[in-house]
Amino acid sequence: MVLAVSRLSYTYPRSAVQALHDLNFEIPEGQIIGFLGPNGAGKTTTQKIITGILSGYEGEVRVFGKSLKELGSDYYNRIGVSFEYPNLYNRLTAEENLNFYRRFFDVPTEEPAALLARFNLPIGDNRTVGQYSKGMKMRLTLLRSLLNNPQLWFLDEPTTGQDPEHSVMIRDIIREQRNKGTSIFLTTHNMTLADELCDRIAFIVDGRIATFDTPRNLKIAHAKRVVRVEYREDGSVKARDFSLEDAASKEAFIDLVRKATIETIHTMEPSLENVFIEITGRGLSI
Numbered sequence: 001m002v003l004a005v006s007r008l009s010y011t012y013p014r015s016a017v018q019a020l021h022d023l024n025f026e027i028p029e030g031q032i033i034g035f036l037g038p039n040g041a042g043k044t045t046t047q048k049i050i051t052g053i054l055s056g057y058e059g060e061v062r063v064f065g066k067s068l069k070e071l072g073s074d075y076y077n078r079i080g081v082s083f084e085y086p087n088l089y090n091r092l093t094a095e096e097n098l099n100f101y102r103r104f105f106d107v108p109t110e111e112p113a114a115l116l117a118r119f120n121l122p123i124g125d126n127r128t129v130g131q132y133s134k135g136m137k138m139r140l141t142l143l144r145s146l147l148n149n150p151q152l153w154f155l156d157e158p159t160t161g162q163d164p165e166h167s168v169m170i171r172d173i174i175r176e177q178r179n180k181g182t183s184i185f186l187t188t189h190n191m192t193l194a195d196e197l198c199d200r201i202a203f204i205v206d207g208r209i210a211t212f213d214t215p216r217n218l219k220i221a222h223a224k225r226v227v228r229v230e231y232r233e234d235g236s237v238k239a240r241d242f243s244l245e246d247a248a249s250k251e252a253f254i255d256l257v258r259k260a261t262i263e264t265i266h267t268m269e270p271s272l273e274n275v276f277i278e279i280t281g282r283g284l285s286i
């Protein structure tokens with residue numbers, strides 16, 4: 001296991017509320033693990049603990065086979081961390097930011113140009129980062145976390161502030177990294193991204209993991225086998241759902257198909273979003 005978290009609990013100093021309750025999960029090598037939940041669930045807090053930004057937690061965090069508490073500064077040569085909010089030097093250019101950051105590593109780092117191109121950011125740009133759009137700053141923050149070719153990559157809400165085209169681009173870059181063997185901890189409330197990318201997903205609500213499984217298993221376990229028929233009646237389009245599990249409902253379905261003017265017939269696959277609502281009783285809206 002690249003990462004193994006057991007019985008992790010955390011309360012912020014001077015906070016009356018416990019932020020994390022007894023979390024257990026693992027990341028096997030080369031897998032993408034998604035942490036999914038609404039705002040305030042504890043996703044960022046978990047990432048900050050594993051990346052050594054917050055201390056004073058209870059339970060055990062093991063990374064690369066060692067306790068987090070035994071890992072020295074070499075840990076930062078081996079991981080990449082992209083934060084939810086860009087933390088860049090606004091008065092420097094993108095390349096100045098990247099070259100400054102490279103100096104902190106004791107391992108060989110990537111030349112910025114290829115990475116800038118891959119993230120659709122300009123090369124040789126005279127503008128300071130302060131003049132960049134929010135989406136560009138986010139992409140630069142993501143890119144920076146890859147400079148040291150990390151074995152374990154932490155991404156906190158990587159598609160926030162991106163237009164659809166750049167969201168797809170970032171999804172593809174995450175996949176490329178995984179294909180290179182990088183293990184990835186992905187925090188998001190974007191269900192589509194999680195469904196497309198993750199090997200396993202933890203649903204987190206109020207600081208607790210409600211379930212931890214593959215997207216496929218989550219959907220199969222909660223699949224309601226339903227067929228929806230849209231048909232025309234009295235000049236308007238109507239829809240009816242039929243369960244495929246019981247005989248009476250199947251008869252009613254056949255009856256409708258015989259008599260009505262059918263427009264569409266579809267089986268309804270449960271979306272990860274619906275599974276989330278069913279398991280946690282909560283939505284994922286921001």
Ligand SMILES: Nc1ncnc2c1ncn2[C@@H]1O[C@H](COP(=O)(O)OP(=O)(O)O)[C@@H](O)[C@H]1O
Pocket residue numbers: 012015019037038039040041042043044045046
């Ligand atoms: N610096 C802080 N001090 C006290 N409480 C905090 C702090 N940061 C976050 N929290 C609280 O911890 C909980 C988890 O927050 P967070 O990990 O940021 O959630 P998420 O990333 O899932 O939106 C929330 O109740 C939040 O209000």
Ligand SMILES: [Mg+2]
Pocket residue numbers: 043044045084156
């Ligand atoms: Mg967060």
